[in-house]
Amino acid sequence: MLSYSSYMLTAVAALLVTCDALCKCPGVPGLRGIPGLHGKDGSLMIPPGRGGLPWAQGLPDALDTELNLLLLNLKLRLSRLKSVLVLSGKIREVGEKILASNGKEVDFASALKSCEEAGGTLATPTNEEENKAILGIVKQYNRYAYLGIKEGENSGQFNYINGTPLNYTKWHQNEPNGKGTEKCVEMYTDGSWSNKKCNLYRLTICEF
Known part of the structure; x- marks a missing residue:
């Protein structure tokens, strides 16, 4: 909450x-x-x-x-x-988006729910500029953060929360892996992505 x-x-x-x-x-x-x-x-x-x-x-x-x-x-x-x-660093603007974090670390479902209850969704980079803006918050808290991306029905195929295919990726070397057991995506403190289990506690970053 x-x-x-x-x-x-x-x-x-x-x-x-x-x-x-x-x-x-x-x-x-x-x-x-x-x-x-x-x-x-x-x-x-x-x-x-x-x-x-x-x-x-x-x-x-x-x-x-x-x-x-x-x-x-x-x-x-x-x-x-x-x-x-x-x-004051409380919010960040990138294009038409505003990014904000409550500083909380929760599982994927809880992070998504808190963002949606506030009228937004989990931060979802669709280009390099947005990825860098999200990274700025990740570095500010020095915590990995969940992104609004999740694995679809087909193993290894990741989509945005609304189900549409990704048009931009920033996968870390040898990622994604997990063979269907790591369905959520987190951002590292270098801006690269890794797929992880959805029950881990990660920083909540919302976009509006």
């Missing part, structure tokens, strides 16, 4: 991703794209009434403006919070 502080951290990470996605959605443009957002002096402002967000049009002027101001305030606060968390 996640501690209260760890739960809040992962929940914030998920909220940051949700907010970023909302502001990048074609139907809901980011704050920088809202006409009249900045005044002549550079200060932030929200246009009144129908000049706000497309999905808010048709609402009373007062409510439309209130929703715009609420989104603006949320965006700014989350941006500051994200900067603090990144600076």
